[in-house]
Amino acid sequence: MTRSDGGTDTLPSTALLTDHYELTMLRAALADGTAHHQAVFEAFARRLPAGRRYGVVAGLGRLVEAIQAFRFTDAQVAWLEEQGIADARTAAYLRDYRFTGQVDAYREGEICFPGSPVLTVTGTFAECVVLETLVLSVLNHDSAVASAAARMVTAARGRTLLEMGSRRTGEASAVAAARAAYVAGFDATSNLEAGFRYGVPTRGTAAHAFTLAHTDERAAFASQVAALGTGTTLLVDTYDTATGIENAVAVAGPALGAVRIDSGDLAAEARAARARLDALGATSTRIAVTSDLDEHTIDALADVPVDVYGAGTRLVGGSGHPTAGMVYKLVAVADRPGADAPLRPVAKTAAGKASTGGRKTAHRELDARGRAVRETVVVGPATDVPGRALQVAVIRDGHVVHAPTLDEVRAHHRGAKAELLPADLDLADGSPRLVAAAAADLAGSAA
Incomplete structure (x- = not known):
């Protein structure tokens, strides 16, 4: 893992960030030989959260790191044996486990729809099946946050957005959420x-x-300005916002960087704050608002003199980001070991949870204006399919071959989002525009 300072850290083992049932399957597959058969798994969402018109893929960079760190330590294997989860054969396999297969995926930051084959994992059944929980926990969390963040970016209309949700989620999730929001355009x-x-x-x-x-309030403001300079942001609503603004400008002067309002009717408070700041000569002082913001409350403030939005609770947890709904399904498997063994398409047929067998490829077709008009998903190699290929090679024979910088990921997201129509970006509840084309292609290709 590369830090922002250029140094590197070794990610702790991610091998037990999984579910017991995966090792149940592994143990049985090792016993009957299925473990060594080639297999293809795909991650996709059958549907988007209610009302959502598109999704955003996020977490791929974190997932690649996590797969590289999917190594079982001696202590972990010993514990699995003690608990009766792993027998001797399984323990031996886990001690030597290294993912040596292939991963193809939508680029991080890409737009996705129901049926989009967001991630494809190819290798032996054993090495692929144990990755299910890791794949889904990373992609579902990060994609959910990024999808919510992308809607907030649309609502903000170019104004500054700050992710402030660390105190509203788990400590590890907070770091992942901050990264996902940044991918989607937060500042x-x-x-x-x-x-x-x-x-x-x-x-x-x-x-x-x-x-x-x-x-008193002035003493607090004076302390902060003395330490951080007049460009700092002062929180003015502890007692009375109007008085707080007067105290802030009295202490920092008209060059005060910003004031933050965290309570009350934000629209009314921001308008009153702008008028008061201007009257005091602080015409360049910015106004930041926080307090349970989501895309709808941000959109409602579009005509209000707000410069900065701080979003937390409804971005990183709760109803703010309903799950991305991705699942990880076996879509093809060989009936004997060997890299050259033919793959047999397999699919789940249960009502409401049916899947389409066979490895998929996906392309997105654009019109003359560069707007997305169709996402074509076909089973098997794509030949003469119009549009840009959506999956890229990420891991080959266990080695990472796709490692864009976070700035490159953000840039790809901006480009992919720019392919959407205004109707896709509408914040009102609606259905994904491209889902019908994708679903039709899946059904037609499977026929």
Whole structure:
């Protein structure tokens, strides 16, 4: 893992970030020989969260790191044996486990729809099946956050967006969420580990506790300005926002960088704040608002003089980002060992959870204006399929061959999002425009 300072860290073993049932399957497959048969697994979403018109793929970079670190330590294997989860044959396999297969995927930051084959994992059944939980935990979390963040970016209309959700989720999830939001177009995060590990720009103001810790508001503001300069952002709503603004400008002067408002009717408070700041001569002082923002509350503030939005709770957890809904399914398997053994398409047929057998390829066709008009998903090699290929080679024979920088990932997302129509970007509940074409292609190709 490369840090933002150019140094490297070794990611701790990710091998037990999995579910018991995967080792149940592995143990049985090793016993009957299926473990060594070639297989193809795909990650995709049958449907998007209700009302969502598109999804955003995120977490691929983290997943690649996690697959490279999927190594069982001696202590982990010993524990699995003690618990009766692994027998001697399984333990021996796990001690030597290294993923030596292939991974193809949509680029991180890509737009996706129901049926999009976001990730394809090829190798022996054993080495692929044990990756299921790792694949889904990373892609589902990061894609959910990125999809919510992309909608907030649309709602913000070019204004600054800060990710501030670290205190509303688990500590590891907070770092991943900051990265995912940045992929989707957020400008910075409050999370320092995300800055150190991934190079995401960081920002931070102060909490109400800082104001309350001083004898009065002016003393708190004076302390912050003395330490950080007049360009800092002062939190002005601890007691009374109007008085807080007056105290902030009195202490910092008209060159004050910004004020932050975290409570009340944000639209009314921001309008009043702008009028008061201008009257005090602080015409260049920016206004930042926080407090449970999502794409709808941000959109409602479009005509309000707000310069910076800070989003947390509804970005990193709860109803703000319903799950991306991805599943990891076996779509083809050989009936005997050997790299040259023919693959047999397999599919689940259960009502509501049916899948299409066979390895897929996907292309997105654009019109003359560069807007997406069709996502074609076919079983087997794509020949004469119009549009750009959506999957790229990520891992070959266990070695990483696709490792874009985070800036390159952000740039790809901007380009992919620019291919959407205004209707796709509408924040009102709606259905994915391209899902019908993708579903038709899947059904037609399987016939």
